[in-house]
Amino acid sequence: MKSTGTNNLSHAVKKPDTDAVLSVRDLTVSFFTNGKQVPVVRAIDLDVFANEVHCIVGESGSGKSVTSLAVTGLLPVTATVSGSIRLNGIEVNKADDETLRNMRGRDVGFIFQDPATTLNPVMRVGRQITEGQVVHGLLAASDAPGRAAELLTEVDIADPQGRVTQYPHQFSGGMRQRAVIAMAMSGRPNLIVADEPTTALDVTVQAQVLSVLLQRQQALGSAIILITHDLGVVAEVADRVSVMYGGSIVESGTVQDIFDHPCHPYTAALLRSVPRIDAGDDRLETIPGQPPTPAELPSGCVFHPRCALGANKARCQTERPQLRGFGSGQMTACHFAEEMQPDRPAPPARAATQTRRADMKPLLEVDDIKVHFPVKKGILQRTVGWVRAVDGVSLRVHPGETVSLVGESGCGKTTFARAIMGLLDVNAGDVRFDGHSIVGLGRRAMRPVRRQMQYVFQDPYSSLNPVLSAADIVAEPMRLHGLFEDMGGDKRIAELFEMVGLSPSMMGKYPHEFSGGQKQRLGIARTLGLKPRLLILDEPVAALDVSIQAQILNLLQDIQRELDLGYLFISHNLSVVRHISDRVAVMYLGKLVEQGACDEIYENAAHPYTLSLLSAAPISNPGMRNQRARIILRGEIPNPASPPSGCRFHPRCFRATDICRAQAPELATQAGLKTTSICHHAGPLDPNEIALASQPKAEQ
């Protein structure tokens, strides 16, 4: 397993690797699990230089997080590490604990994924930010509070003096992550390791945090290793990219090269399987199968079982390819990289937006529904207010049509979906299914409706009953309605399995024996048993790996075409929504702020929130990075228990005027606009506005 990387690297990278802040050679990490050594990272080489953002991108189980921990010796003692890691001239793998400790916080800073757990909940934020510096003797304890406030100012946190003495739970998610950035940067380290730093955040907050991170990096000239699974984030921030798969780096190069002409079949396939926000594709290309687990890696090239290029080649099955130079500056770990098709096949043109829908009778009609939850407080737990989770939303879904509801967390989209299903009480308004009102129906009266209206859950891990077999899970809804035999019994189950692409031989297995994608297929099969006419899909692909997402999205589209189903598709992912939708509705704080035909929303949006959302969403095209200016929204979604006066978006809006603060706008289709929105100042984005909107402003 000797790497030949050293020789190849010297002509592959711009600078000699002696300049590298971090230089990794032949790094292998394995864990002792179930009685054997399981390699999680296999002989990787990596160089990271000052002033650059190096993204390591990969799916779950690819070994990217373990790599980032190994770099500073933060792996648990159960890990076995071999190879060489040189950080600032120190050999990390041989260094003693004291050397490593001195290195951390001084030469290298860390940003972890979940800002909710990375800070100590019972220690004041200010102290946490500076205690590392105090310990290293770089900061006098008496100067610490002042320095902490200074650091918070640098990451755009308003009222830094007051915030220093607060505890983490008093910070919002985005502020916490910015505080973690301040902490990581406090020692002016020349390397920052950021492990999925924005994965837990909403898209507008992600944009804030990434911009702060890059600002600080440019100010300090540090190198950043950014671990992510999100190709959009890579395209937005990376200078160079390493793609990991099955514990190895399969390709590396500049971000432009990787996206323009990938030289490994995995990278190429991954790029093709991601839905794009900047173009509506009709059908995604998929990578068959699923990513390997570290305990069961395929022989030879780890990617060969899923590879279109190497599927039948003996060499790929037996010989593990080494990372080698390819073209100018790119590197690939593929035996047959030269045989790859250089150009991405043009996606088939999107079928003309169906016009037949509008004149049909709608399947689902929602009129101005409200779902409010009481807020109880005080000694007697009296209701002192209401969380207006859904506050007057109207929507139509026709047969065979996909209507998407997009919004950030806490906007009320899931509440809306569950209220329609009758799982939550509706306080006002009407919901009609096939022309009949279903609001407030009892369980018995609701039953025939439930047959025709089914729900697909976000998390395939928790939506399947773990003690039932797959066949019983799919049969359960039919049995509950006493229709199992009428529907065809076991034969029907086998039919459903085949319809969602599962082998009927798996009928006797239990949920834990299925992979994430397969579980979601089961979840879909279960809903189809009763021959529904409407599916409510609540983030059905959000918990899945990128390459699996494409498989499920294609399956949903196939089923819709075959059965003429109506879809109400709930998602926060703007790219997925663009790919699958006919019409799109944008939700903010319990209200639909804008709706319209899919392409109109993406190309001719008029509401400032939609415009900001689209602007904040990363685009998987590094070429676009400098061409588009971004609107960075201030603040985060306010508490729905006390929404702002007037227009709910006004405190974060770049167009807000006095009327917005005083008066709530009405839903209207304004002349010359192609969408319907509620805004006093609806209209397309003016380039001058972006400059205005993106002026850095401290958070309110």
Next chain:
Amino acid sequence: MRKSFQSATKTIRNLMTRKGVVFSVFFLGALSFLAIFADLLGFDYLTQNLIASLQPPSAEYWFGTDELGRDILSRVVYGTRTSLVTSAGAVTIAALLGVPIGLIAGFFGGWRDAVLMRVVDVMLALPAILFAMALIAILGKGQMAAMIAVGITGTPSFARITRAQVLSLRNRDFVTAVEAFGGSATYAMFRTILPNSWSPIVVQAIVLASVAILLEAALSFLGMGVAPPTPSWGEMLRTGKSYLYEAPYYAVLPGIILTLTILSFDTIGRAMTDLLEGRHDLGDHTSKDAEPTK
């Protein structure tokens, strides 16, 4: 059903890799064997032999004799019977009362939850032994009274554990799914939530078994448990305490058996809790990376 069978055998295989658990199972097995077949094996706990009272352990009387010259080993063996029967009965009573209380409180919430949990709070506000004593004060003394008292004392723990389990499952998607398909509350409660709650309830039963044995012994020690001449461990310790100077083995040897029994149940219960909470494998860092990122 097959799943539960599979996972049960797997659980047992996992448990048996621990030496302490193997020893505990062996000890409890041997003890139960002796208690069940005591008559066939020729143990005699009643025959008095006043000439041979308070004899130290010997080849004839392995554990010595008591103040009436009865064989202490035989009385320990028959005491096992009292102890195991009382605690098994008590655990059954506790489970039959506690599990439905927890199910109803957790599933429906609201006023049902408030009322049931206030009652449980009151029961927990008295230390177990006091609560059992208060019940004995009403029920009178005797084995049945002890069984009922210990059973009622153990009810809150079942109610709490079941409620906690129901609450953690209540909003899981697979329960919501059943409601979305049109399943009734009864169906969700008994066909979906309960089958997923057995593991912690079984573990609780094992933990409670050791508590019940201890409580029964304590009640007998205070003279509020099984009435003489039926042998019980607590009663033997109570009498043995009067002869500490003359016959120290009288109080010591039955106490060792009692301690080992409690230790065995505790060891098994703790190993099962560890397994349940996934603490059996410390090297699980690979699986962390294998989890999907959100």
Next chain:
Amino acid sequence: MISYLIRRILQLVPVLLVASIAIWAMLYAVPGGPVAMIVGQDASQEQIDAATRELGLDRPLVVQYGDWVANAVTGDLGKSIFSKEPVVKLIGQRLPATIQLAVFSLLIALVIGIPIAIISALNPGTWIDRVLSSWSALALAVPTFWLGILLVLLFAVELRWLPSASRYVPFWSAPLDAMRNTFLPALTLGVYVSGILARFLRASLVGELRADYVRTARSKGLPERQIVGGHIMRNALIPFVTIVGLMLANFLGGSVVTEVVFTYPGLGRLLVQAISTRDYPLIQGIILVIIVIFMLINLAVDMLYAYIDPRIEHS
């Protein structure tokens, strides 16, 4: 904070209500009811009728209960049937002994339990962890009455260092003598509770050691000592406070068996006596007092918890 306090106190009301009804109803659950308690099982009908009128048992149950509660609130828990003394006085005589034993026991439990938990949590999986964890398991498995017997055998019968029966000597009147008399029962209880405390604290320390913020602290280059002392202990000790409070509450009522073993004149032994003489007013009084003490300690613990845990909003 004040409103939080008031809310917590008000939450006690339903618990007290249920408890008082249960305790009051005890009398009526006894075979023959409260009348038989006064006049005996084989009294004549006239005697029964007279007692019924005299005790006001012909009034509606709600009135009887209200009467009982009103008396209890003013500190009148009735008279002992056996000694004819007021119940409150009898309880008052025994309570200090029980409190002294509880405090001694808790100190011993903390002194043994905390170091065990810390040492074994910081060396998970090593032989020292296994030895110390076995201590906890053993401490929990040994019945207190048997441990008491063993300690008496060793220290009183064999070594003759300490008395086998413990008297109550107030600590401030004769500290040495008080310690001589309280040491064995306190050790018996303390060993048992040290097992509970050690097991609980070890589990929460091990849990905290794996928390994300510990990794963050390491990534800042903090020395291990400061990570444990400054970060982990702070988080682990917050829930530990609750369990310590619970144990203290348990000691105040739960030392019955130990008091009997050492013939220590505490509340527990008074209850055992009351039960064997079927002295129901005394039984009711003791149980009521123990429940109230338990709730007050819990309230105090909750207040302390809210004070030391910054995550609890007390506005």
